[in-house]
Amino acid sequence: MYIRAVTFDFWGTLFRDAQGEERHGLRLRGLVEATGAPEQDADRALRRTMAFFMRNHLDTQHTLTPHDAAQLCCRQLNVHADETILKQLAQCFGDAILQYPPVPIDRALDAVRVASERVPVALISDTGFSPGRNLRILLDNAGFLSYFSALNFSDETGAAKPQRRMYVSIADRLGIAPHELLHIGDLEPTDITGAHQVHAKAALITAVNARYAGSTRADYLLPSWDRFLELVPRLL
Numbered sequence: 001m002y003i004r005a006v007t008f009d010f011w012g013t014l015f016r017d018a019q020g021e022e023r024h025g026l027r028l029r030g031l032v033e034a035t036g037a038p039e040q041d042a043d044r045a046l047r048r049t050m051a052f053f054m055r056n057h058l059d060t061q062h063t064l065t066p067h068d069a070a071q072l073c074c075r076q077l078n079v080h081a082d083e084t085i086l087k088q089l090a091q092c093f094g095d096a097i098l099q100y101p102p103v104p105i106d107r108a109l110d111a112v113r114v115a116s117e118r119v120p121v122a123l124i125s126d127t128g129f130s131p132g133r134n135l136r137i138l139l140d141n142a143g144f145l146s147y148f149s150a151l152n153f154s155d156e157t158g159a160a161k162p163q164r165r166m167y168v169s170i171a172d173r174l175g176i177a178p179h180e181l182l183h184i185g186d187l188e189p190t191d192i193t194g195a196h197q198v199h200a201k202a203a204l205i206t207a208v209n210a211r212y213a214g215s216t217r218a219d220y221l222l223p224s225w226d227r228f229l230e231l232v233p234r235l236l
Contacts, residue, residue, distance in 0.1 A: 003201060003235055004176045005149075006115045007167070009185030010125035010135055012209045014108045014144065019100035026099060027129075030092030035079040045076040053128045058189055061163055063154035066094035069129055097130040097138065104142050105207050107225035112147045114229060118236040120174045122150040124166050124183065126190065132156045149174060161187075162194030171198070182235065184222070188212035203228070 008014055024046065031042045049072045053064050064072075070089035074081040081089070115121050125135060132153025139145040150173040152166055159165040164178075171178040178198035185191025185202075186209040195202035196217065204218035207225065220235075222228050 002180060003119065003182045004180040005120045005122065005171070005174045005182070006236070007122045007124045007170055007181055007183045008112060009183075009187070009191050010123060010139075011102075012186035013184060013191075013205055014105060014112070014123075015102040015138070015142075016105050016208045018103045023096045023100040026096045027093050030089060031073055034085050034089050034092075035074060035077055035081065037077045037079060041077060042073070045073045048076060049073050050129065057126060057128065057160060061160045063127055063160045065127075065155055066090040066129055066131060069093050093129050094131045094134060097134050101138050101141070104144075105225065107229065109143055111225040111228050112144055114232055115236060116147040118232065120149040120176075121147055122152070122170050122174060123148050124152045124161065124170055124185075124194075126154040126160050161185075161190035162197055164194075164197055167194055167198045167200060184228070186212075188216055188218075192216060192218045 028043055028046055031046055032039055035042065049069050052072065053069065056062065056064060067086060067090040070086045070093060112121055127135065132155050135153060136145065136151065150170055152170050154160040157166060157169060167181060167183065168178050171181055179200055181195065181200035183191060183195035183200055183202050184205055186205050188204065192202040192204055201219045203220035203222050204212060204216045205222040206213045207223065213221065
């Protein structure tokens with residue numbers, strides 16, 4: 001198969017999480033101020049909501065939003081919140097990533113740049129507490145954005161990986177067939193399965209998340225971005 005474009009995941013692929021507890025603390029303060037709940041109860045509700053987001057995404061392939069998170073937290077706290085409060089909470093939850101951002105993985109920017117010199121590159125990312133509009137800002141701040149020809153965020157497309165739409169719509173925007181993509185990500189159930197569902201090639205990167213390294217069905221295994229850079233002349 002001839003690879004005519006490369007798509008990248010965001011979390012665990014281009015960026016590793018950082019300042020997670022600081023981000024949680026900012027959201028926690030917002031929840032306490034908005035609801036008047038005791039801090040311990042608010043902390044428990046927020047952590048349960050975050051865990052539910054992860055399970056729901058894998059179980060239903062549906063992306064919840066910061067507004068959903070605000071509703072779930074208030075429901076767990078038995079607090080009736082009007083739409084104004086929910087919007088304020090959703091903004092607090094979603095914008096926390098800008099104050100306490102993740103950091104690029106070593107040589108991820110080099111990988112995107114080098115790939116873009118040979119073929120179009122795009123991003124396919126699921127979202128959650130942090131919406132696509134803010135991930136776009138992080139990509140721009142870290143120097144990635146100018147290299148991408150297209151971006152798919154699940155909260156904007158109405159689909160989530162591994163749904164075919166996430167891959168097919170990107171391929172359409174790049175002017176190629178879905179099977180001509182190489183998708184790179186760190187999650188077997190979403191990134192690898194999703195790429196294979198449209199008969200694209202898939203690469204599992206384990207620089208941050210090695211959970212699936214021993215059982216992956218990916219076409220390529222990348223322990224680091226250095227390995228990808230070594231393969232580029234052969235792949236693209």
